[in-house]
Each structure stands twice: as C-alpha cells, then as structure tokens.
Amino acid sequence: MKPSKSLSLTPAFIACLALAPITNVANAEPAKFEVDDEHFSMVFEIMHIGYAPVMGMFRKVEGEFVYDDETQELISGELAFKSKSVFTNHEKRDSHVTGKDFLNSGKYPDITFTVTGFETTGESTGVVTGDLDLLGQTKPVELDVTLNKAAEYPIGHEEYTLGISAEATLKRSDWGMTYGLDPALVGDEVTLRFGFEAIKDSGWF
Incomplete structure (x- = not known):
C-alpha cells in the first residue's frame, strides 16, 4: 500500500510540526x-x-486589565480608587486624610494606577510597572505581584477567576504630599498591600 501523500514526512511537514x-x-x-x-x-x-x-x-475601587493567561503577559490595565472612601477606624482622622493636607478628595476624587509594563520573576510572581496619578501628579510605581490562583470559581458566578496579591512602597512627598514631614509627625513612606479577585469577561473580544 502506498503511503498517503497527506501524511508523508516531507521536510516541510516536519518543519510545520516543529513550529x-x-x-x-x-x-x-x-x-x-x-x-x-x-x-x-x-x-x-x-x-x-x-x-x-x-x-x-x-473601600471603593474599580478596575480591569487585559491578560494572556497562557503566555503570562499583562497587556494593559487600570485601577481607580475613590479617595473619599478612605477608612482608618477614626472619623476625625478620616476627615483629615481626605482633606487638603493629604488626599484633597474634593479636588481629586480618583487615584488611578495605569499599567505600563510587566516582567515575570517566577512561576507565579512578577513586577508590574505603572503610573500612579495622585493629587494631579503622575509618577512611576512598581508593584510586586503574586498570582495565587487561576481557576473556574467554585460557587456563585462560576467564571474563570484570578486571585492576586500585590505590594508596593512609595514616598508620598513624591506627589507633593508633605504635611507632617517637618516636624516628623507623619511618615513619608507608605506601604500598600492589595488582595483581589478578577473575573474573566467571557463576552469580551
């Protein structure tokens, strides 16, 4: 029996298999x-x-991002925090933090982080670079990110969901927030920690 031409192991066919x-x-x-x-x-x-x-x-945030789960490539993304939603378990302090000395929420209701790049550092870790817009100024920030889980949700919406943790440290004075630095009443360094779930938009294309 002659071999089928469609299955002949020609150099071109082998090259296609390899690629x-x-x-x-x-x-x-x-x-x-x-x-x-x-x-x-x-x-x-x-x-x-x-x-x-x-x-x-x-307490209030909106966000979305475009991510390739197979290649682990973060294409784009943005998080928007409502500055008025600050909660520190002290009403008077919350009013001070949202006032002109700090977040100036009346003039700047949103704090936004826009992704500019992503580098994989391990099997489930990476560094996200982005621009943080705070008090009308935009400065670069790096987030250390961990992908905790990627799977279909076991209850409720049952959609494919990513579970993410992230952390960053920045200096508030870089954005012009200098209240309390002299004298040293309030620290300059701020540590940020994130934890969130992100649901795949099955209707997006």
Missing part, C-alpha cells in the same frame, strides 16, 4: 478581567510620630 507549539502560544488570545469589588482589599500603612503605624484602607 506548531510556538504558533499556538503566539496566537493565544488575551482576555479582559474585571476586578470584583466584593472581593477586593487595599490596605495602606504609615508611621505616626515614630510610635506605631496607622493602617487604613480604600
């Missing part, structure tokens, strides 16, 4: 993920007069 896995990875389609605001936490920490850190959080 097939590369082509499949290259053609992997990115997807849009939306931050689940019901499963989002963003905590900040700043030193108070050298005695103890004050911790707070932003």
Whole structure:
C-alpha cells in the first residue's frame, strides 16, 4: 500500500510540526478581567510620630486589565480608587486624610494606577510597572505581584477567576504630599498591600 501523500514526512511537514507549539502560544488570545469589588482589599500603612503605624484602607475601587493567561503577559490595565472612601477606624482622622493636607478628595476624587509594563520573576510572581496619578501628579510605581490562583470559581458566578496579591512602597512627598514631614509627625513612606479577585469577561473580544 502506498503511503498517503497527506501524511508523508516531507521536510516541510516536519518543519510545520516543529513550529506548531510556538504558533499556538503566539496566537493565544488575551482576555479582559474585571476586578470584583466584593472581593477586593487595599490596605495602606504609615508611621505616626515614630510610635506605631496607622493602617487604613480604600473601600471603593474599580478596575480591569487585559491578560494572556497562557503566555503570562499583562497587556494593559487600570485601577481607580475613590479617595473619599478612605477608612482608618477614626472619623476625625478620616476627615483629615481626605482633606487638603493629604488626599484633597474634593479636588481629586480618583487615584488611578495605569499599567505600563510587566516582567515575570517566577512561576507565579512578577513586577508590574505603572503610573500612579495622585493629587494631579503622575509618577512611576512598581508593584510586586503574586498570582495565587487561576481557576473556574467554585460557587456563585462560576467564571474563570484570578486571585492576586500585590505590594508596593512609595514616598508620598513624591506627589507633593508633605504635611507632617517637618516636624516628623507623619511618615513619608507608605506601604500598600492589595488582595483581589478578577473575573474573566467571557463576552469580551
């Protein structure tokens, strides 16, 4: 029986087999993920007069990003925090933090982080670079990111979901927020910690 021409191992056919896995990875389609605001936490920490850190959080956030799960490539993304949503477990302090000395929420209601780049550092870790827009000024920031889990959600919406943790340290004075630095009443360094789930938008293309 003569071999089928369609299965003959010609050099061209062998080359196609060799390139097939590369082509499949290259053609992997990115997807849009939306931050689940019901499963989002963003905590900040700043030193108070050298005695103890004050911790707070932003309670309202919106965000989405485009990510290729197969190639681990972060294409784009943005997080927007509502500056008025600050909570530090002290009403008077919350009013001060949202006032002109700090976040000036009346003039700048949103704090935004826009992704500019991404570098993989391990099997489930990476560094996200982006521009942080705060008090009308935009400065670069790096986030150390860990992908905790990527799977279909076991309950509720049952959509493909990413679980992410991230951390960064910045100096508030870089954005012109200098209240309390002289004398040293409020620290300059601010530690930010994020934890959130992001749901794949199955209707996006």
